[in-house]
Amino acid sequence: MWVKTGVKRDGAITAMHFRSLLDGGAYGSYGVASTYYTGALQTVTYHIPRYKFQGARAFTNKPPCGPKRGHGTPQPRFALEVHLDKIAEQLGLDPAELRLRHLVPPDSVTANYLRVGSIGLGDCIRKVVDGSGWKDRFRKLPFGQGVGLACSSYLTGAGLPVYWNDMPHSGVQLKCDRGGGVTVFCGSTEIGQGSDSVLAIIVAEVLGLDPFDVAVVAADTDLTPVDLGSYSSRVTLMTGNAAIQAAERARDILARYAGERLGVSAVRVRFADGRVCDAADPTRAISFAEAVQLAEAAQGTVGTMGSYTPPRSPASGRYRGAGVGPSPAYSYSAAVAEVVVEPDTGIVRVPRIWIAHDVGRCINAAAVIGQIEGSVYMGLGEALMEEMPYRANRHVVHKVPSLLEYKSPTTLEMCDVVTYIVEHPDPNGPFGAKEAGQGPLLPVMPAVANAVYDAVGVRVDEVPITPEKVLKALKRKAKGEPPRYGPTSFPAIPWPEPTYVPPPWEDVDTMATASRHR
Amino acid sequence: MLRLPSFTYRQPRSVREAVAAKTDAGADGMYVAGGTDLYPNMKRRHQEPRTVISLMGIRELTGCEMRDAGCVVGANTSLTDLAAHPAIRRKYSAVAHAAELVSTPLLRNMGTLGGNLCLDTRCNYYNQTYEWRKAIDFCMKKDGAICWVAPSSPRCWAVSSSDVAPVAVAIGAEFLLVGPGGERVVPAARLYQNDGINYLAKHPDEILVEVRLPPPDGWDAVYRKLRRRGSFDFPVLGVAAWVRWDGDVVADARIVLGGVASQPLEVPEAGAALRGEHLSDERIAAAAESAYRPAKPLDNTDFDLSWRKQMTRVYVKGALDELRNRRGR
Numbered sequence: 124m125w126v127k128t129g130v131k132r133d134g135a136i137t138a139m140h141f142r143s144l145l146d147g148g149a150y151g152s153y154g155v156a157s158t159y160y161t162g163a164l165q166t167v168t169y170h171i172p173r174y175k176f177q178g179a180r181a182f183t184n185k186p187p188c189g190p191k192r193g194h195g196t197p198q199p200r201f202a203l204e205v206h207l208d209k210i211a212e213q214l215g216l217d218p219a220e221l222r223l224r225h226l227v228p229p230d231s232v233t234a235n236y237l238r239v240g241s242i243g244l245g246d247c248i249r250k251v252v253d254g255s256g257w258k259d260r261f262r263k264l265p266f267g268q269g270v271g272l273a274c275s276s277y278l279t280g281a282g283l284p285v286y287w288n289d290m291p292h293s294g295v296q297l298k299c300d301r302g303g304g305v306t307v308f309c310g311s312t313e314i315g316q317g318s319d320s321v322l323a324i325i326v327a328e329v330l331g332l333d334p335f336d337v338a339v340v341a342a343d344t345d346l347t348p349v350d351l352g353s354y355s356s357r358v359t360l361m362t363g364n365a366a367i368q369a370a371e372r373a374r375d376i377l378a379r380y381a382g383e384r385l386g387v388s389a390v391r392v393r394f395a396d397g398r399v400c401d402a403a404d405p406t407r408a409i410s411f412a413e414a415v416q417l418a419e420a421a422q423g424t425v426g427t428m429g430s431y432t433p434p435r436s437p438a439s440g441r442y443r444g445a446g447v448g449p450s451p452a453y454s455y456s457a458a459v460a461e462v463v464v465e466p467d468t469g470i471v472r473v474p475r476i477w478i479a480h481d482v483g484r485c486i487n488a489a490a491v492i493g494q495i496e497g498s499v500y501m502g503l504g505e506a507l508m509e510e511m512p513y514r515a516n517r518h519v520v521h522k523v524p525s526l527l528e529y530k531s532p533t534t535l536e537m538c539d540v541v542t543y544i545v546e547h548p549d550p551n552g553p554f555g556a557k558e559a560g561q562g563p564l565l566p567v568m569p570a571v572a573n574a575v576y577d578a579v580g581v582r583v584d585e586v587p588i589t590p591e592k593v594l595k596a597l598k599r600k601a602k603g604e605p606p607r608y609g610p611t612s613f614p615a616i617p618w619p620e621p622t623y624v625p626p627p628w629e630d631v632d633t634m635a636t637a638s639r640h641r
Numbered sequence: 642m643l644r645l646p647s648f649t650y651r652q653p654r655s656v657r658e659a660v661a662a663k664t665d666a667g668a669d670g671m672y673v674a675g676g677t678d679l680y681p682n683m684k685r686r687h688q689e690p691r692t693v694i695s696l697m698g699i700r701e702l703t704g705c706e707m708r709d710a711g712c713v714v715g716a717n718t719s720l721t722d723l724a725a726h727p728a729i730r731r732k733y734s735a736v737a738h739a740a741e742l743v744s745t746p747l748l749r750n751m752g753t754l755g756g757n758l759c760l761d762t763r764c765n766y767y768n769q770t771y772e773w774r775k776a777i778d779f780c781m782k783k784d785g786a787i788c789w790v791a792p793s794s795p796r797c798w799a800v801s802s803s804d805v806a807p808v809a810v811a812i813g814a815e816f817l818l819v820g821p822g823g824e825r826v827v828p829a830a831r832l833y834q835n836d837g838i839n840y841l842a843k844h845p846d847e848i849l850v851e852v853r854l855p856p857p858d859g860w861d862a863v864y865r866k867l868r869r870r871g872s873f874d875f876p877v878l879g880v881a882a883w884v885r886w887d888g889d890v891v892a893d894a895r896i897v898l899g900g901v902a903s904q905p906l907e908v909p910e911a912g913a914a915l916r917g918e919h920l921s922d923e924r925i926a927a928a929a930e931s932a933y934r935p936a937k938p939l940d941n942t943d944f945d946l947s948w949r950k951q952m953t954r955v956y957v958k959g960a961l962d963e964l965r966n967r968r969g970r
Contacts, residue, residue, distance in 0.1 A: 467955050469948070508869060517777040517789065524773060527873070528765060528943065535871035591948035 124161075124202035125613040130210055134221035138173040141165055142613060143199060145178070148185040153194075155180070156447055160195025163448030165203055166233035167276045168244060168455070169225045173626060174234040177618050184519045192501060193561045194355070196277060197568060204273035204569030205584060208576065217261065218573070219252045219272050229547075234626040236438035236445065240452050241555070243481030243547030244274060247457035250479035250543040255459040261577060267464050271573025274457045275565030278450030279483075279549075279558040280357025282433045291430035293361040294348030297326065297369040299377070299425040303397075303412025305330060306338040307369070310350035311362040313341055316560055317490030318358045324486050325363050325553055329370035330377075331394030332411060348428070356558030359486065360451055361431045363553030368429030376425055380417040381409055434551065442622045451551035454558045455481040458499075458566035460538075462574040469594030471575055473503060473536075476567065479543035483557030492542050494559040499540045502567025504531040508587050584609025643684035643770065649692045656701050656819050656848055659694055663846050664821050666692035672848060674702075674717055675751040677744070678760055686771045687761070687783055702755070702850060705729065712854040716755025720805075721746070723754050732857035735812065735881065739804040739864040745873050755849045758806050758816070762799035762837045762903050763875060764941040766790055782838050790941040797837030798939050800900055802875040804866060806833065807899035810907060811881035812862050813855050820847035833904035840903050859892075860885040863963045865956045867900070869943050876900040877942045877949050880932075882960035884915065886968065891915045896928060896957060901936045901949070908932045911957065920965040929957040 124144075129137035143161040147154045162176035193200075211218035222244075227233065229242045251272065252258065260270050284292055296308040307326050313319040323337040340346050350362055378392040381399040385392065385407055393402045400408035409417075418425050436449030458478040464471050476499050485491050508530040512522040523529050548555020568586050576582050581596035584607060592608040600606035624630075651666075653659040663670045671690035673679045674697060682688050696702055702717035707728050714723065723729055724741035743749055743757055766789040767774070767782045779785025781797050788794045809816075809829040816827050827842070834842055843849065862883040868874035879899025885892045896911035910931035918924045936953040938946045 468952060514777070520773060520777055523765065523943075524769070528768075530869045530874075530943070533870050533872045589945070591945040594948060594951070 145180040147180040150187040157195040159444035159447035208573040241547040241549040243545040244455035247479035251477040269578025273566040273569035277562030279452040282449030293350040295365040364431040365429040372427035381414040452549035454562040458570040460570035464578040469590035475539040481545040484555035495563040498563035506568040506571040581606040674753040677752040720749035735862035764799035799837030807881035807897040807905040811883040811897040815853040818847040837903040925961040932957040
């Protein structure tokens with residue numbers, strides 16, 4: 124990663140030039156998409172009026188690789204958030220304040236034509252700043268202790284499908300049976316993230332039922348319509364929207380016949396507590412099962428369908444790689460990490476992390492908090508110890524191909540986590556919901572790096588931030604050299620001619636569509 | 642998935658029976674206690690015994706008894722029991738502490754004192770699957786002829802990774818070994834050799850039966866362990882520090898390092914730097930400096946080797962500070 128940013132005295136960014144180079148191993152895999160992802164999401168957090176990105180992926184003699192949590196975004200986000208910390212220091216600004224002043228406005232289009240809907244990043248920053256006592260601690264703790272702040276954003280489902288076609292990204296079928304049971308069929312895959320619960324809760328919400336009364340049949344190609352899969356933080360938003368559509372269609376059918384029985388028009392019918400009632404007089408009601416029976420008697424079995432296709436992105440077709448980055452909605456996170464650094468060993472410990480995540484609308488709080496805490500855990504491992512080293516002199520074999528030697532934190536290394544759920548509903552999300560599965564990982568690594576700097580005044584500009592790197596940087600500092608450990612140069616790459624695309628606010632043709640801009 | 646190869650399993654009830662079973666099995670036989678070291682190694686084909694002789698059913702190998710001449714601990718005592726034993730905690734806190742720092746609670750429940758003392762040496766060119774080792778060509782510790790961490794070396798540089806062994810050497814424990822030729826008692830320091838392959842001066846037929854800890858009078862010892870995480874990991878550096886007090890003066894001292902050689906490495910210069918002196922900051926620094934020089938970690942464990950070497954100074958100082966503080970109380 125290489126980043127150069129123009130800023131005004133108040134921290135406002137005037138332009139950013141970002142380069143990334145990926146070590147892709149010997150196989151193509153997701154290479155092109157991953158490379159584009161390292162350039163896509165820098166623009167959706169702080170307003171960047173002009174943005175230039177160059178990315179390349181090198182073939183090397185290493186095993187196949189692929190994206191994991193955060194697909195191509197943890198690396199540039201680390202660079203950007205550490206970079207902003209340095210800018211804040213040079214400008215004499217509080218890094219939290221700097222970020223708060225220059226947030227991307229809601230309902231706007233970025234320089235690379237990503238449409239941002241709701242943005243709760245400001246609230247996220249305020250939550251972690253207040254919760255951590257940031258103002259009393261940042262740059263004020265004794266040597267060896269520090270706090271660091273970082274933010275991030277992630278997409279709620281890729282705007283384009285992995286299999287390019289014109290069909291919906293997610294489909295839901297819904298069946299109401301005459302006993303009052305509701306079954307929802309969907310191809311989405313429950314991998315522990317809670318997608319089944321989201322389907323049940325959403326359908327129950329629309330039909331006024333208890334989620335436990337909704338049966339979910341998922342991920343069975345004999346029974347369920349297609350959902351593209353559990354990746355890209357897309358499931359809650361996409362299957363959620365498809366489920367809402369299916370449930371609303373069922374509700375409309377039931378409302379018609381329930382309304383006839385209650386003697387009111389369908390628009391006056393409400394669904395709540397397993398009953399279907401007259402909105403004007405809720406005591407006038409029939410049971411949900413009766414409503415289904417009436418509908419079935421009148422028109423046959425009650426089954427509906429819903430599907431979801433993301434909106435077309437304003438980026439579409441404007442530049443190479445414009446298919447990567449657009450999303451119906453962006454989640455936002457902010458984290459403050461507290462660290463203790465031993466100056467004689469360089470060992471970094473993280474006692475606590477405060478993290479706030481704008482999930483739009485929290486549909487299953489336990490699942491959302493689980494994703495956030497899990498992200499912090501994974502982020503700690505990435506920040507402090509996890510690494511894929513290879514033996515350059517021994518046919519490039521993996522140096523530590525076992526889970527004993529590939530170090531992840533144990534419960535003893537895991538920090539306390541203070542989680543804040545922030546809800547800025549996005550018009551494109553089901554009930555406003557955005558993702559929580561990947562975004563909360565992203566601020567953890569830069570927050571730890573920035574906290575190490577606050578603690579001992581050295582920059583470790585790469586992960587993992589191992590004790591030997593911290594100690595080397597501390598020794599350089601003691602010798603009066605730049606107190607830093609990390610890459611010192613970016614390889615010379617014969618870049619192709621860049622494509623120039625005027626940002627929305629400079630392009631006359633798009634002035635009309637880019638609603639609120641600067 | 643890595644699977645165990647097939648082998649014959651024997652469960653003798655006495656040391657005599659076990660030795661006889663081993664004699665029967667010959668070079669293809671191996672003893673096993675908790676199995677936390679041997680079985681994973683067998684899955685990776687580091688050891689390939691055709692007959693595995695379990696020591697876990699042998700009553701003589703259990704128990705922990707305080708005697709006038711010190712404490713006698715059966716080699717089968719689990720690391721969990723050793724760390725929790727009231728007398729060990731009170732009178733041999735360094736032993737209890739070292740046992741407590743081994744691996745994880747689950748592995749300490751199975752792993753034994755004898756097993757930890759005889760732990761196979763480790764190297765990240767060696768502790769790999771058969772296929773990985775084959776891919777780069779085998780090393781001299783198993784199936785090959787070269788030491789990959791030091792290719793011009795005539796010997797193997799696998800690392801002594803026991804936590805209890807440095808403490809046993811530092812406090813001057815003795816081991817009772819029983820073999821086909823009878824029994825013998827060896828000082829802990831004499832059990833270990835600085836060779837990654839022949840790291841034990843124990844005949845393969847001999848059984849480590851008991852560990853004799855010296856009477857707990859007039860001396861103190863501590864153990865410090867460096868590793869990536871607070872659980873699970875083998876030491877990349879262990880420091881066992883022992884002092885015999887004469888009032889506030891150090892009458893004698895031993896500093897023994899784990900994780901930096903193929904054996905627990907005593908640094909006589911570090912002990913000498915303390916002898917006849919108060920544990921002053923200067924003396925502690927001098928001892929730490931003396932311990933730093935002979936520590937020669939190689940690039941075959943976790944962490945960067947130069948950092949590990951630097952940590953010798955920090956950890957020896959930390960151990961001696963702890964001893965001084967305990968004396969001050």
